[in-house]
Amino acid sequence: MATAIKKPLTAAQFKKKVLQHLNFTSSQTDYQQDPTAVLRAVCLTVNEVVYEKLTETNQYHKEHKSRSINYLSLEYLMGRMLSNNLHNLDLFDVAQKAVANLGFEIEDIFEEGHDLALGNGGLGRLAACFLDSLATMDFNAVGYGIHYEHGLFKQQFHQGRQIETPDEWREYGNPWEVCRPEAVQNIPLFGHVETIANTDGSVKKVWHSGQTIKGVPWDVPIVGYNSKTVNVLRLWESRASSHFDWEQFNSGDYQDAHSAQNHAETISKVLYPNDETDAGKELRFIQQYFFCACSVKDIIKRYSQQHGNDWSQFADKVAIQLNDTHPTIAILELMRTLIDEYDFAWLDAFAMCRKVFAYTNHTLLPEALEKWSVDLFNKVLPRHLELLFSINEYFLNEEVSKMWPGNDQMRRRLSLIEEGETQMVRMAHLCVVTSFKVNGVAQIHSDLVKSDLFPEFDQLYPEKLTNVTNGVTPRRWLKACNPELSKLLDSKVKVDWAKDLSSLSSVAKFADDEKFQQKFMAIKHNNKIKLAEEILASTGVEVSPDAIFDVQIKRLHEYKRQHLSFMHILALYRRLLADPDYDMHPRVYIFGAKAAPGYYLAKEIIYAINKVADKVNNDDRIKGKLKVVFMPNYRVTLAEKIIPAADVSEQISTAGKEASGTGNMKLALNGAVTIGTLDGANVEIAEEVGDDNIFIFGNTVDDIKALEANGYNPYDYYNNDEEIKACLDWLHTDYFTPGKPGELSAIAHSLLDGGDPYRLLADFADYAKANIALDKAYKDKARWARMAIINTAKMGKFTSDRSIQDYVDNIWKLTPMSSQG
Ligand code: KOT
Numbered sequence: 001m002a003t004a005i006k007k008p009l010t011a012a013q014f015k016k017k018v019l020q021h022l023n024f025t026s027s028q029t030d031y032q033q034d035p036t037a038v039l040r041a042v043c044l045t046v047n048e049v050v051y052e053k054l055t056e057t058n059q060y061h062k063e064h065k066s067r068s069i070n071y072l073s074l075e076y077l078m079g080r081m082l083s084n085n086l087h088n089l090d091l092f093d094v095a096q097k098a099v100a101n102l103g104f105e106i107e108d109i110f111e112e113g114h115d116l117a118l119g120n121g122g123l124g125r126l127a128a129c130f131l132d133s134l135a136t137m138d139f140n141a142v143g144y145g146i147h148y149e150h151g152l153f154k155q156q157f158h159q160g161r162q163i164e165t166p167d168e169w170r171e172y173g174n175p176w177e178v179c180r181p182e183a184v185q186n187i188p189l190f191g192h193v194e195t196i197a198n199t200d201g202s203v204k205k206v207w208h209s210g211q212t213i214k215g216v217p218w219d220v221p222i223v224g225y226n227s228k229t230v231n232v233l234r235l236w237e238s239r240a241s242s243h244f245d246w247e248q249f250n251s252g253d254y255q256d257a258h259s260a261q262n263h264a265e266t267i268s269k270v271l272y273p274n275d276e277t278d279a280g281k282e283l284r285f286i287q288q289y290f291f292c293a294c295s296v297k298d299i300i301k302r303y304s305q306q307h308g309n310d311w312s313q314f315a316d317k318v319a320i321q322l323n324d325t326h327p328t329i330a331i332l333e334l335m336r337t338l339i340d341e342y343d344f345a346w347l348d349a350f351a352m353c354r355k356v357f358a359y360t361n362h363t364l365l366p367e368a369l370e371k372w373s374v375d376l377f378n379k380v381l382p383r384h385l386e387l388l389f390s391i392n393e394y395f396l397n398e399e400v401s402k403m404w405p406g407n408d409q410m411r412r413r414l415s416l417i418e419e420g421e422t423q424m425v426r427m428a429h430l431c432v433v434t435s436f437k438v439n440g441v442a443q444i445h446s447d448l449v450k451s452d453l454f455p456e457f458d459q460l461y462p463e464k465l466t467n468v469t470n471g472v473t474p475r476r477w478l479k480a481c482n483p484e485l486s487k488l489l490d491s492k493v494k495v496d497w498a499k500d501l502s503s504l505s506s507v508a509k510f511a512d513d514e515k516f517q518q519k520f521m522a523i524k525h526n527n528k529i530k531l532a533e534e535i536l537a538s539t540g541v542e543v544s545p546d547a548i549f550d551v552q553i554k555r556l557h558e559y560k561r562q563h564l565s566f567m568h569i570l571a572l573y574r575r576l577l578a579d580p581d582y583d584m585h586p587r588v589y590i591f592g593a594k595a596a597p598g599y600y601l602a603k604e605i606i607y608a609i610n611k612v613a614d615k616v617n618n619d620d621r622i623k624g625k626l627k628v629v630f631m632p633n634y635r636v637t638l639a640e641k642i643i644p645a646a647d648v649s650e651q652i653s654t655a656g657k658e659a660s661g662t663g664n665m666k667l668a669l670n671g672a673v674t675i676g677t678l679d680g681a682n683v684e685i686a687e688e689v690g691d692d693n694i695f696i697f698g699n700t701v702d703d704i705k706a707l708e709a710n711g712y713n714p715y716d717y718y719n720n721d722e723e724i725k726a727c728l729d730w731l732h733t734d735y736f737t738p739g740k741p742g743e744l745s746a747i748a749h750s751l752l753d754g755g756d757p758y759r760l761l762a763d764f765a766d767y768a769k770a771n772i773a774l775d776k777a778y779k780d781k782a783r784w785a786r787m788a789i790i791n792t793a794k795m796g797k798f799t800s801d802r803s804i805q806d807y808v809d810n811i812w813k814l815t816p817m818s819s820q821g
Pocket of ligand 1: 121124276362441659680
């Protein structure tokens with residue numbers, strides 16, 4: 001494949017540099033015994049190339065005064081960096097050769113690396129894919145986030161139960177980050193607001209803060225694939241503003257001298273592990289403010305370096321994207337800065353915010369919609385609260401009351417403040433009012449944002465609500481993780497598909513070509529052999545690569561319905577016990593999922609799957625036809641191993657609940673066939689691959705609404721479906737938990753007396769039926785190969801490059817480096 005950019009180093013030069021780093025950076029001459037030292041030296045070698053490109057990128061944008069997008073996200077799930085950076089710099093072969101020359105396999109060196117796991121799930125991984133695309137497409141972009149000392153917890157299983165241990169990703173340093181002391185920020189918080197009367201009758205507000213925290217930036221370079229760009233992800237670490245109080249220390253008060261420092265450092269200590277639930281904790285609020293304030297100050301500083309005190313171009317040069325509502329305080333911080341520090345008139349400051357901010361909504365789940373109490377706001381950010389009230393007053397009087405005169409109910413519904421026993425700030429409302437665009441993340445989700453979540457806002461601001469369907473980077477999620485399939489695609493597609501994913505559609509013409517089918521499926525088989533080894537190593541369970549590898553990998557949440565698959569496994573097991581010759585192709589169910597530590601039912605579901613797995617995997621009566629494995633510590637690196645080996649992709653959320661999903665895209669791209677509901681991006685995947693190449697089942701969004709309108713009663717299904725009844729009753733026995741009956745009852749309770757909030761029982765029968773169709777399709781080798789190939793070929797739409805182009809065209813209005821002359 002032709003590459004536009006020349007390889008920056010030969011293998012011999014690369015090896016020489018690695019040896020130099022081993023010698024002079026690590027003083028490690030006995031490196032044969034020390035793959036970690038080799039990893040470090042390889043990273044430092046790569047960094048030499050990376051930093052040169054970073055300097056050039058910065059230089060270019062400075063000269064051209066380029067408009068930038070500033071992506072604010074509390075989460076970035078980057079995974080490992082080395083393999084990705086080598087691919088993107090076209091140094092993979094060079095490094096592989098150089099490292100082989102030193103006596104190592106490059107894969108073994110990768111295995112020494114830590115995941116950068118500064119996120120929980122889909123939202124954080126999307127941010128990482130977007131950074132990759134922005135750099136690849138030569139856009140001027142900065143990612144802003146928090147430099148958590150501990151990312152997402154590590155998961156282990158003890159007798160089937162999830163145990164969490166801290167993530168220590170940078171215990172011994174991280175070669176991919178550089179500290180930037182020259183860009184430190186000081187962040188005020190707490191205190192009170194003083195009102196000073198000016199001589200002209202106006203008033204000036206002065207915030208006297210009670211404490212100041214230092215924000216220290218760490219930059220992680222983001223390397224574009226075969227592009228000119230290296231951007232940065234800037235992560236803020238909190239520190240005490242003056243190290244500690246020496247006077248207090250000298251007077252013998254060691255404890256207190258330390259405590260201010262400890263308090264300050266707590267802010268960036270740990271990522272909150274809740275996915276799609278509002279943590280509601282003061283520290284989380286301070287985290288959000290701290291990172292927003294650091295980022296806004298940094299954005300203004302970067303702008304001023306080029307434009308001085310001339311604010312007239314600010315909105316032309318700066319766009320800020322809010323990754324969900326978590327960074328909403330950035331809006332108030334910009335307002336505050338403009339008014340209090342740059343003497344903007346209120347209306348001008350507000351107008352500026354409305355030109356700069358855009359907001360992405362990632363969920364409709366009510367428990368994820370953030371609200372903060374007015375009291376907490378008042379305590380931590382008294383000045384920001386005043387500004388929030390002033391925005392609300394303007395919004396209600398000038399916009400709501402003009403659109404709906406005399407309609408107090410509408411004022412109450414749309415107000416930024418929810419009235420009640422305790423007044424709460426509705427963060428999403430603030431975002432919608434103060435952003436110039438609001439987007440959902442798949443068409444069906446964006447439609448629901450308009451029709452169900454914010455219908456009045458859609459009336460009030462007709463062009464504001466829009467859609468940008470998510471995407472994933474094909475560099476990490478095909479080229480790097482599935483090298484054999486990549487090579488096969490290279491041999492058939494004459495352009496660089498990793499940069500132009502729609503070019504893969506030309507592979508569809510080989511879907512019925514017997515030779516191509518054989519090659520495609522042989523690669524899948526090989527990937528399955530490798531995964532089987534990994535499964536054996538991590539769970540002790542032996543699985544056959546000839547079985548169907550049926551994969552469900554995502555956060556554990558009731559709405560994602562891992563327990564629907566679990567119930568179906570129970571049903572299959574029952575059928576096999578009743579008839580050992582029950583006609584089904586052997587299937588291995590592979591789960592990967594972390595549960596939020598405080599999410600009781602999610603943890604019970606993990607436990608139940610592990611207990612049923614123990615029983616099923618050791619039951620000779622079913623002749624190995626059914627295996628169940630729960631792979632511990634699901635993370636980006638594990639996803640990279642599972643996805644290339646998947647035959648079936650489970651995307652079985654309740655319709656209307658999964659905003660988009662992105663695992664669905666990664667799995668289909670690697671030739672897995674989806675069994676799924678008409679939810680999130682599944683709808684668009686079905687459109688792309690066609691009905692023959694996907695197994696769609698279950699109630700649609702409208703069906704679910706109708707079920708609920710009629711009064712949903714889970715007992716209707718329990719009483720009328722013998723299989724459902726038997727499986728739920730089974731959970732109360734000690735069949736899977738010998739001597740401990742009822743240990744798995746929580747799931748049954750939730751599905752029956754708990755009201756089955758995610759309508760699992762309503763979809764069970766159709767899911768079981770779709771699985772029979774899937775089993776039949778798999779037994780027809782040519783048919784399955786055709787389906788798998790079509791899935792890979794038709795994923796062009798779901799590259800994150802397309803998502804980014806949509807954001808650029810419809811929201812950010814950026815010009816890439818190469819087109820700026
Ligand atoms: C978490 C907390 C509050 C609000 C939203 C979330 C959230 C949403 N976290 N992850 N998501 C997922 O985001 C992905 C990227 O857009 C989607 O594909 C997925 O459907 C969301 O569940």
